Amino acid sequence: MGSLYNDKMFPPYAASSLYLATVLIGVFGNAWVVCSVARSRRPKNLISRSSPSDRLRAYISVLAVVDLTVLMALFVRSLYLSLPHFMLDTNSCRAMFVLENSVKVTSLTVLSCISIERYITIRKPFCSQVRRQFVNLTPLAAMFFVCCVVSAILLQVTSVNVSTDGLNCVRSYRGRATPRVASYLTAVAYLVDLTAISLNYSQIVRHVRRKFSKRKARVVAHSRARESLVNEPRYMREMTSAIVRVGVFHVVCWLPLSILQFLPDNAIQSELTAHIRMFNNFSDFSLKRWMIFFANWLTYANAAGDWVFYAAMNRELRNLIRFATERRKRSTMSHAASPSTNRSLRNPLAPSTKVLHSISYRSSMGGSMDEAACASFLQASPKSSTVSQETNSPYGVRSKLSLLARQSTDGDVV
Numbered sequence: 367m368g369s370l371y372n373d374k375m376f377p378p379y380a381a382s383s384l385y386l387a388t389v390l391i392g393v394f395g396n397a398w399v400v401c402s403v404a405r406s407r408r409p410k411n412l413i414s415r416s417s418p419s420d421r422l423r424a425y426i427s428v429l430a431v432v433d434l435t436v437l438m439a440l441f442v443r444s445l446y447l448s449l450p451h452f453m454l455d456t457n458s459c460r461a462m463f464v465l466e467n468s469v470k471v472t473s474l475t476v477l478s479c480i481s482i483e484r485y486i487t488i489r490k491p492f493c494s495q496v497r498r499q500f501v502n503l504t505p506l507a508a509m510f511f512v513c514c515v516v517s518a519i520l521l522q523v524t525s526v527n528v529s530t531d532g533l534n535c536v537r538s539y540r541g542r543a544t545p546r547v548a549s550y551l552t553a554v555a556y557l558v559d560l561t562a563i564s565l566n567y568s569q570i571v572r573h574v575r576r577k578f579s580k581r582k583a584r585v586v587a588h589s590r591a592r593e594s595l596v597n598e599p600r601y602m603r604e605m606t607s608a609i610v611r612v613g614v615f616h617v618v619c620w621l622p623l624s625i626l627q628f629l630p631d632n633a634i635q636s637e638l639t640a641h642i643r644m645f646n647n648f649s650d651f652s653l654k655r656w657m658i659f660f661a662n663w664l665t666y667a668n669a670a671g672d673w674v675f676y677a678a679m680n681r682e683l684r685n686l687i688r689f690a691t692e693r694r695k696r697s698t699m700s701h702a703a704s705p706s707t708n709r710s711l712r713n714p715l716a717p718s719t720k721v722l723h724s725i726s727y728r729s730s731m732g733g734s735m736d737e738a739a740c741a742s743f744l745q746a747s748p749k750s751s752t753v754s755q756e757t758n759s760p761y762g763v764r765s766k767l768s769l770l771a772r773q774s775t776d777g778d779v780v
Contacts, residue, residue: 392670459535
């Protein structure tokens with residue numbers, strides 16, 4: 367009896383463990399991206415326009431926030447799997463349905479915006495003015511697209527209900543044409559975003575290789591060298607491989623879900639988009655159930671792995687984060703190790719008073735005004751007064767060199 371109970375409990379616990387591992391990896395990475403981009407943001411200038419790097423960092427930060435929401439939905443799903451006897455109701459099923467599908471399509475739309483931004487930056491298909499307007503309209507068009515898809519998702523809410531035993535969520539299109547049409551529109555939206563991502567990245571790779579082929583032909587024509595001697599640059603190989611990795615990752619994670627949503631089988635649609643406990647409430651482990659399980663999990667794996675491709679492997683963003691961190695450390699150390707600044711703030715008129723007093727004293731003793739002013743400035747400046755106690759500091763060496771230079775030009779010691 368105990369072994370039978372353990373056999374029934376193992377699949378839910380295994381699935382919840384996989385979900386929790388995905389949640390932990392994704393939450394750690396996306397939270398790091400959000401904090402790093404927020405801490406390393408550059409001050410905005412009203413005159414200069416935002417650069418492609420600034421826009422890309424903005425898209426990456428929005429993507430990290432959306433992916434965190436996707437992973438929170440997965441965390442709720444894993445809680446239901448860890449508590450197999452926890453009952454569900456119609457409102458919770460409908461709330462989970464709207465949340466999961468809305469954030470998933472938003473995440474995929476942000477990914478398509480990033481691919482469009484990269485394509486425009488690298489390919490430059492239009493003139494600068496048209497390209498600027500196109501870049502500005504891209505987020506507005508993306509928000510309008512997401513709003514339309516979310517409206518189609520809300521039209522499907524009436525088809526989502528709780529099962530008779532109260533342990534799972536189901537969908538039923540019986541006698542309802544509007545939810546079925548809305549579900550196909552949602553599937554088309556997934557496929558449109560995925561097609562945009564694939565086309566943009568493939569066009570980038572094609573453009574880069576074509577540019578290298580033209581340059582290779584020019585080099586061969588001018589130098590009369592063999593084509594085999596003209597090697598592909600390292601930066602081009604790295605950029606091409608990075609773009610191919612990103613494109614393949616997104617296609618693998620989103621293509622199964624996009625294709626399965628077009629199938630007319632009501633049971634597949636119900637388990638793919640509405641079920642909380644997979645494998646028909648862990649009673650049927652057929653090949654079709656395994657395909658549905660992995661098609662659904664891959665979308666969450668995409669949210670957990672986006673930060674690796676767009677932040678951890680993004681050299682420019684890493685360098686910016688490292689530079690901002692080092693600058694912040696230097697600023698903190700300089701403020702902590704400058705007591706002379708506090709002393710000068712307490713008595714800001716003291717150096718000038720000492721200069722005038724020393725000048726008047728030396729001029730009354732018969733010395734020249736230039737010599738008295740130079741010597742008094744060296745004695746009264748905060749750097750020289752501090753350096754007079756530290757003879758090996760750079761400021762002390764600089765003061766001695768200036769005195770020696772003046773001695774060699776004027777012939778007398780200041």
